[in-house]
Amino acid sequence: MTEPMRLPVRLAAPAGAVRRALTDPAELRGWLAEHAEVELPRRYEFWGRHTPEGDAPHQRLLHVDDETLRFGWLLDGVETTTEFALRAEGPDTTVLTLSQSHFDFAEAMDGSTIRGVLQTYWSLSLANLGAHLEGRPLLPKVDFTSADLRGELLIDAPTARVFESLTDSGQASAWFGYPIGIEPWVGGRYAMGGFESGYAARVVDLEPGRKLSVDWGPTGVSTWELAESQGKTKLTFAQSGFDEQNPPYGAWAGSVSGLAELRRFHEMKDWQPIWLPAQVPGLEQPEATEATG
Template sequence: MSEPLTVNVRLAAPVAAVRHALTDPAELRVWLAEHAEVELPHRYEFWGRYTPEGDAPHQRLLHADEHVLRFAWLLDGVETTTEFTLTPEGEATVLTLRQSHFDFAEAMSGSSIRGVLQTFWALSIANLAARLEGGPLLPRTDFTAAELRAEVTIDAATERVWTSLTDSEQASAWFGYPIGIEPWVGGRYAMGGFESGQAAKVVDLEPGRKLSVDWGPIGVGTWELADSDGKTRLTLVQSGFDEGNPPYGAWTGVVASLFELRRFHEMADWQPIWLPVEMPAGSPS
């Protein structure tokens, strides 16, 4: 069933700076899309290989002011609606994203490109945050390719990063969702925690260096660590999936999570940028 997607995030920049990053085409080409053209209040378009169905621009601007940006976006034959709202919070900004026509079943099955919307925006907003903080951006998903590979450098010792990848409590903290991990070959890797009743399987493990998890139809995800002058080079690869239907949604979500993994290690007073979403009165929890 299609349902609206809502995301709240605290960005370390004033509203004017966030709005500039959201509406300046040169900025959009850095953190969002391969191509972007903006002429407010008439045009807001982005496309290219880092955009779902990015063969051409499929957006239609609906509204733009100092605090709200709203556009229609045609995806898989359906006109969806995307809205950004900017709310000042001291020297920071709370950005609220509302995206229509997100269907979790489509995300799980890969039956429609709309299924990638949640993780596409998670990665895009993580890169917006990195851009505003002046830090390195995460690799963007190439929706035209079947090779799923990403590499980041984390300013922390390899043994610390390894622990955060294999310890259930630490992994749950930076990922922002319960994860149960049994760090041995044959062990469970359970998104939602062990009590969720569903788990992937650890199929390869070299302590301090390599972890591979078999996710079934979407393939095997491998995390590989290497020392790099006291820092950690982390390489993430997804393999063994149907190349005719790459698991772009799941892959993009894992890459997006690397933003908080890096901040978890590099910030002494780390707090996630993602904020709880308040449900309207009477809404089911």
């Protein structure tokens, strides 16, 4: 079995507040899942349409103390292990490390098991935990019962600046946390990992200051549309053109999770991403703030 996937984040809240957000069922129903029930030290369950295989709770609490919460989670017939580990970094800052077993990047790419969504599912969930703790509106959660992949986000910044950060390689690489090479014209490349990484999606529609569409092939077309709204930017985003019998939930969750940092990138004076260097089995982690090409 591969090493567990680890996603560390720096959260702007005391360790006690983070622990409450992880263990209080009312808070969990806000940032994580449609349904949640917690009775420590015996029960830790969440389920519903925003949870992979969320028809019923499939978690089994394994361990809990002041710094650690660990549970088994049955997914596609395999019991995986998920752990939250907390470390107080200061009076108002906490480092949380999410550890998830049974994730394989190859499975994420070929869609052979629901476990392939775990990296981006947890990335979006942790982004929403960060937003919850900072008092910001949450991003749309994935609805694993629907093929309607769309949402919107309000960003307190001028539309021109937001559009530039969506189409400039350096800025997009910074807020997304992974190198992106962008040729901002119709027919141009949109290369996750940079221009030297191999496969590149294609820009299929671009209206300066207003709209960008990128064709990813089998997972469909991502579209971002911007509109001015009382001095702020309303960003509407959607995925279309995919096989509706097999929606690209993993790709969608990854795309949406990045928008949390796009908003923070524009709204925070001394912006720093919440993400710390991660370990994802099967995926080399390049420098997050540099676009190649």
